[in-house]
Amino acid sequence: MRTDGASAGRVWDSRRTDKASRLAEAAGHVDGKLIRPDALGRVLEAVIRPGDRVALEGDNQKQADFLSRTLASCDPHKLHDLHMLIGSVSRSEHLDLFEQGIATKLDLAYAGPQSVRIAQLVADGTVSIGAIHTYVELYARMVVDLRPDVALLCASAADEHGNLYTGPNTEDTPIIAEAAAFHDGVVVVQADEIVKVGGLPRVDIPGDWVDLVVQADRPFFLEPLFTRDPKAIGPVQILQAMIALRGVYERHQVVSLNHGVGFSTAAIELILPTYGEQLGLRGKICRNWTLNPHPTLIPAIESGWVETIHSFGGESGMNRYVASRPDVFFTGADGSLRSNRVLCQLAGQYAIDMFIGSTLQMDAEANSSTVTEGRLSGFGGAPNMGHDPHGRRHSSHAWLDLSHGDGADLRGRKLVVQIVETFQSSGVPTFVESLDAIEVGRSAGMPVPPVMIYGDDVSHVVTEEGVAYLYRTDSLAERRQALAAIAGVTALGRSADADALARMRRDGLVALPADLKVDPTLATRSLLAAHSIGDLVAWSGGLYEPPARFRNW
Amino acid sequence: MRTDGASAGRVWDSRRTDKASRLAEAAGHVDGKLIRPDALGRVLEAVIRPGDRVALEGDNQKQADFLSRTLASCDPHKLHDLHMLIGSVSRSEHLDLFEQGIATKLDLAYAGPQSVRIAQLVADGTVSIGAIHTYVELYARMVVDLRPDVALLCASAADEHGNLYTGPNTEDTPIIAEAAAFHDGVVVVQADEIVKVGGLPRVDIPGDWVDLVVQADRPFFLEPLFTRDPKAIGPVQILQAMIALRGVYERHQVVSLNHGVGFSTAAIELILPTYGEQLGLRGKICRNWTLNPHPTLIPAIESGWVETIHSFGGESGMNRYVASRPDVFFTGADGSLRSNRVLCQLAGQYAIDMFIGSTLQMDAEANSSTVTEGRLSGFGGAPNMGHDPHGRRHSSHAWLDLSHGDGADLRGRKLVVQIVETFQSSGVPTFVESLDAIEVGRSAGMPVPPVMIYGDDVSHVVTEEGVAYLYRTDSLAERRQALAAIAGVTALGRSADADALARMRRDGLVALPADLKVDPTLATRSLLAAHSIGDLVAWSGGLYEPPARFRNW
Incomplete structure (x- = not known):
């Protein structure tokens, strides 16, 4: 020594x-x-x-x-x-x-x-x-x-x-x-x-x-990153939202959650006070949120759906509204919002029942990425929110509802939901045989392809066709079949097999709108609690002050 | 509306x-x-x-x-x-x-x-x-x-x-x-x-x-929770430490890491400046740490092994030493340590190559728990440190060394290592057929047994018998066989099969000391850089001021 x-x-x-x-x-x-x-x-x-x-x-x-x-x-x-x-x-x-x-x-x-x-x-x-x-x-x-x-x-x-x-x-x-x-x-x-x-x-x-x-x-x-104009939400997103609400939120009694940014989740936020109310779900689901102050949440907040929101960051135009709702938002003694990305990420990973977000591409194993040819975008917080944290955690109804294993190995699972339309607005299919990310990763010399969310972390996929309960599949082949069943007329969707679909519907691996008692004819804009940014301002009693570029009414 | x-x-x-x-x-x-x-x-x-x-x-x-x-x-x-x-x-x-x-x-x-x-x-x-x-x-x-x-x-x-x-x-x-x-x-x-x-x-x-x-x-x-007296470290722990250093740290080139608290990991800290130095590993491994200021790390710090340490909390007696080593520790403008549990946990989960810790019981599938009959202890931070965070992360040499999957699914893995003696000091076997936690959970009405670290998150188990490379096993049966091979004379160990052992050694699923060129006769206390708390004080140049109860020299 x-x-x-x-x-x-x-x-x-x-x-x-x-x-x-x-x-x-x-x-x-x-x-x-x-x-x-x-x-x-x-x-x-x-x-x-x-x-x-x-x-x-x-x-x-x-x-x-x-x-x-x-x-x-x-x-x-x-x-x-x-x-x-x-x-x-x-x-x-x-x-x-x-x-x-x-x-x-x-x-x-x-x-x-x-x-x-x-x-x-x-x-x-x-x-x-x-x-x-x-x-x-x-x-x-x-x-x-x-x-x-x-x-x-x-x-x-x-x-x-x-x-x-x-x-x-x-x-x-x-x-x-x-x-x-x-x-x-x-x-x-x-x-x-x-x-x-x-x-x-x-x-x-x-x-x-x-x-x-x-x-x-x-x-x-x-940057007003989290502002979605209800004007741009159409029947397909509303149908998806109805399917998600019945097939995921209601079924698993999702109390605490994170919404990614996108029109699909904005549609869900906007049908809580209408469709969600009809289903009698207020007070039962969607009480505690971890997300930025989304303007499209205003109607749900005003209708008494939302107990609390903890935020990664703020949102342009929402400051006066947030300051007037301190029981809901985290605010300081001065009255203004306190956001904190690290703390909200931690909450999103360990304290909530569900993450739901969207993607640009998904392969047949449910791997997804927003990296496409010529774009090297990165994923911000999505990969952390969009995974099932392994290791021990507390139980909640929703987490236990996805339980698996037995003996020491018995545990629940965080809901990681991807909500996508079968085709992007540009007309290209969302479901692809191979992610562009693989080629982008190869040509950029990355050791691992830039995948955003791995298929084995995804518990549910929702499209306008229905819900695939991937957490109930027990092989890659079955995962592929369940995805194919809701992949519409994409190549993957066309590979679906009628007998397999009937079996998967019976066994609860897939649910179509009829299985969920969702009536597609009700999926119209009249179901949205707000039809425009102007409506959101009205819901807020004038407290929401949207940035100029959204003042289009 | x-x-x-x-x-x-x-x-x-x-x-x-x-x-x-x-x-x-x-x-x-x-x-x-x-x-x-x-x-x-x-x-x-x-x-x-x-x-x-x-x-x-x-x-x-x-x-x-x-x-x-x-x-x-x-x-x-x-x-x-x-x-x-x-x-x-x-x-x-x-x-x-x-x-x-x-x-x-x-x-x-x-x-x-x-x-x-x-x-x-x-x-x-x-x-x-x-x-x-x-x-x-x-x-x-x-x-x-x-x-x-x-x-x-x-x-x-x-x-x-x-x-x-x-x-x-x-x-x-x-x-x-x-x-x-x-x-x-x-x-x-x-x-x-x-x-x-x-x-x-x-x-x-x-x-x-x-x-x-x-x-x-x-x-x-x-509470001086992280102080381990080198006096209490014996040949078995030193042998384990040598096995871990060659079979895990050196093999995977572990640069950033967390050590749990315990005599096994304290032994590793104390042989870095001796055995680690002989192996030529200084500067190559163990550079960036996330742990409290362990007194047993002082010799490694003083010998130039440690680039940085970020800490969950402090440790009694270490304040003057820490304040004198600001290049290594995170300190404030006032000179004293700044610890932060949440930030250090985040680092331990997402920024490091390896977690290594210990447990009281492990079953044949490598599930482990410190909850035993009549004790409801909880696990603090271990379940978070001791899991492989799913979802995308950056690559490091060690992480890629455990890569698996292909195509979009290709990814690495954080090393989650359990280091245990086959028997506890009380003489009861560490390896058990069923964790006490299952019965404790049942009788306390818990929805899920209080398991600390799940077997499927554990990449390696180290005992005084060798290393089980669980991340290379591809079935529960094989996981059990690999564990049995290093479980000594416990019931699990006695179930080991000679042919299977030979195959697993050949295929790299198990390594015994001979496979790692670890000479058990060198596993003596002379390999420890410090033999007592007094030695640690001396290494620190008198800056370490141990609490009274450790002043036994």
Whole structure:
């Protein structure tokens, strides 16, 4: 045994020393923690070093865009070879960083609007992908092997001590701030407003965690990702919604749940106060939600369906409404929404009965992906929500309703439901023999194809044709048969066999509308509690204030 | 469509109004946010109402014991039928609450020291169990359907505005505070010290989230749960450690990992600087850790094995050492450890290559549980760490090394390793035909037996006999055979078949020490980098300050 030796002379606080020297270099451009806005570029060049890992806040909705625009205008001779950690790559300057030689490597979770350009830059060799993560996975790695040297974050307001008010869109800020602040990373925050100490509506992140603050040149960019106009919901989605409500929600008594974003789930939200009410389900199902403040939930909330909603993030236009419904939403002492992606993900994984979402492609084993040819989109939070967490969990009626195994192995199952139309609106089939993701993964050199949700995690698939109860199938062949039975006139659907269908209906592996006592002739827009954004505003008593682009009434 | 009606006249801020009235009732006993300590009982009787859900902070280590002792002395005529949410039920007054009629229902995650008494109280009907959760599952439900009306929390220091310094043991405080504070729950905090505003070493939780603070009558109780005295590690554990290092860590190149608490994993930590060094593995494996500051990791840290450690909580005696190694540990600007159970759990689930832990019983299908007859212990975080998170994740060498499936279904696997001796120190076999948990679950009326880790999540089992590579087995029969091969002279082990063993060794389903080039004659205490707590202190250069009960040199 020895007591020094190997460790003698080793420096154990290199990050702290390094951070101090970076901040000292920026000192000429700051007053206390406040960066002089016109010097932001020079400050970034001082506190960031070539080769750094830089966490740039790009959440599902809000974007630290003053920081990202300024970083993209920095001198590539001074800043280069950065390794960017960006949850949602959704702004063009996120990729300009790579074209300009400032950054070379990218770890991300989602890239909706930039998914085509990313695919091109990867093919060109301009962007080297670390991995396409889920949100929580990327943030988790920030305390393991992707520790940020610098974090560039976003808040609604900051005070002179660096205390932050994130407002209704807290989203991912706390976790990124924590990962950087507690491992001697430099934390730089843009705020829409700088106030005196004591002037914040509430403190979401303590100033101790923040090194530098800058007033943004304009309010941070916020995308209304969760707003679905009821106008665009047609009879097919309404029929699907009726099938889902009877064949899944009612059958398994789903109390706590997450809805993905999409018109199919928006349709479900909008028929709760009508069809759901007729079925006598109010108070029995859909009480506790984990999702963003979807405007299409307003009628259900106003009709007394919704006990609580915990949110990943906020939604444009919903702030006044949310603030007026504190029994339902999680709000602060100041009255505004408190969202938190990590906490809501945790709830969505471990505390709820069901996830229901949609996809662009599904193969015959029920594997699905939104990655299609020429698009490298990532999946955000869907893979985490859309899986059955293994390991022990508490029991609920719905979870036990899908129980399997015996003896020690007896356990329930979280409902993971995919709701899709058999054909996409573009006319291409949703059900395919092989996911495009396999070829995309191969050509991008990925070790594993970019599948969003694995078939063995999917318990139910709902289409306009019916429900496939995949959790009751006991072979891949049977899974394929059950899917084929509800795959309409796609190639997979045409492979269905009449005898097999009769057997599966009898054995409860498949249910068609008639089996569920769903009358397709009732699937009309008159079943929607709101027909337009204007109707949602009316339901809210004028509290919902939709963004201009949705004000089409 | 209608715009009011159902919701007309509905009150949407009942919780906020209710909270205000509770705080108003306590007003006579408080100065600002500060409770007069001698009036704490009256304040609790004012802010808690019969039937409330009360989250009482009992973490893996720290305990809000001034609050729990005072609550247990409240008047059961005033406070009754409480539904307690307690992570770790580890103090006698936690159960006194039930015997005295103050509380009736309990949701928990762990009950080590109180596990026998809980089992009795459940049998008596004095305690009604909601569910035995995991830590993160319980906290997740706090924003879904177990929302606390009141949270009773614990901090090292608070200022007059309610800002909290949690010190090295942040643990679970932020998540419970957030769940209560942002849904109009009342947040009451005991602090070892109350300071003037500006006087905290750092702010871990903003004062905005805190309603009332009280100075504790003595420092909060802290259990040194992660301290293992090297004195108690014998040749069998050392042999196991050698087998694990060669057969699992080296073979799969495990870079990021979590160690459960136990002498087997402590032995592994202590042979890294000796046996691991001889194997040339430093810098190649075991670089990024998610675990509490285990004293037995000090030699590996000092020898340059450990790049980083992110922690669920702190550990008694490790504070000065941790504060002196900020490149390794996550620390605040004040220099002290920042731990965070939820974030570390997330890292342990999604960001690491391997979990390795132990159990009291394992059946022939590799299901395991620490619940045995007469004990209702719960599992804390083990079920979450000890499972293979399904759903998409990033690739690492180790994860891909266990890949399976093809096409869209191709994916890797997190290593979930159980390390057990074939017999417990009490002489009872670890391998059993049926887990006691099944009978315990049945007699306690649980819908599902209290299994800790399911066999189908376990990739490897290590005993002193060898390694079973369960992830390579493709039937339950083969899983059983592989386990039998390393189950020694237990009944399961005696069922092993020589031909099957030879085949499994050849096919890589089982490895014995000889297959791994592990020489059992080297498995002596001389291989341990430290032989005692005193040695660990010496390795730390005197920075490690073990609790009195471990000062036995």
